[in-house]
Amino acid sequence: DGGITQSPKYLFRKEGQNVTLSCEQNLNHDAMYWYRQDPGQGLRLIYYSQIVNDFQKGDIAEGYSVSREKKESFPLTVTSAQKNPTAFYLCASSEGGGNQPQHFGDGTRLSIL
Amino acid sequence: SQQGEEDPQALSIQEGENATMNCSYKTSINNLQWYRQNSGRGLVHLILIRSNEREKHSGRLRVTLDTSKKSSSLLITASRAADTASYFCATVGTGRRALTFGSGTRLQVQP
Numbered sequence: 001d002g003g004i005t006q007s008p009k010y011l012f013r014k015e016g017q018n019v020t021l022s023c024e025q026n027l028n029h030d031a032m033y034w035y036r037q038d039p040g041q042g043l044r045l046i047y048y049s050q051i052v053n054d055f056q057k058g059d060i061a062e063g064y065s066v067s068r069e070k071k072e073s074f075p076l077t078v079t080s081a082q083k084n085p086t087a088f089y090l091c092a093s094s095e096g097g098g099n100q101p102q103h104f105g106d107g108t109r110l111s112i113l
Numbered sequence: 114s115q116q117g118e119e120d121p122q123a124l125s126i127q128e129g130e131n132a133t134m135n136c137s138y139k140t141s142i143n144n145l146q147w148y149r150q151n152s153g154r155g156l157v158h159l160i161l162i163r164s165n166e167r168e169k170h171s172g173r174l175r176v177t178l179d180t181s182k183k184s185s186s187l188l189i190t191a192s193r194a195a196d197t198a199s200y201f202c203a204t205v206g207t208g209r210r211a212l213t214f215g216s217g218t219r220l221q222v223q224p
Contacts, residue, residue, distance in 0.1 A: 042214040042215050043156075088153075098210045103158070104155030107153070
């Protein structure tokens with residue numbers, strides 16, 4: 001079955017620590033996205049990538065970093081500079097540009113220890 | 114502020130009733146999309162309506178789009194307990210290259 005896999009499902013971060021969230025897709029989609037969702041809120045765009053080796057900042061990129069070395073993979077690193085990282089993180093992909101329907105993974109819930 | 118905003122924020126109905134959710138947006142769009150999110154899960158794409166379409170159906174879902182009012186509505190007919198979820202509209206606004214999501218409508222369908 002084609003889809004998007006996010007791991008881990010739950011993640012805990014200590015103060016001053018960087019953590020990396022994994023996102024893998026086997027849909028052969030060019031575009032991938034990372035969103036942050038706070039309780040009872042909508043999704044806010046962190047980073048997106050339209051093609052391998054290229055990515056763009058979204059609305060709330062500060063304190064986060066990404067890479068896109070392979071078409072299938074778009075990992076997100078939450079750095080120690082992100083002072084309020086507790087949230088639900090969602091990865092998505094789409095066939096083409098931003099107007100296309102997006103397929104989502106089941107998210108990673110990040111908490112502070 | 115958000116490109117899309119849903120109304121109401123929360124809606125509680127009985128099984129078998131219809132549920133209507135509204136979405137307003139600010140800039141011109143190519144299309145508007147609706148998504149569903151079950152608690153603790155990722156979003157699932159429901160339906161896409163293009164800017165030159167006024168109405169679209171998919172099963173028990175009916176979506177309308179009024180570009181003059183910059184608004185859309187999602188109607189779920191004959192609701193079921195399994196329809197309990199949050200529903201989001203999403204658009205790509207002018208100058209952007211990715212979807213912007215509203216804050217969602219939380220629908221509770223009582224069995």
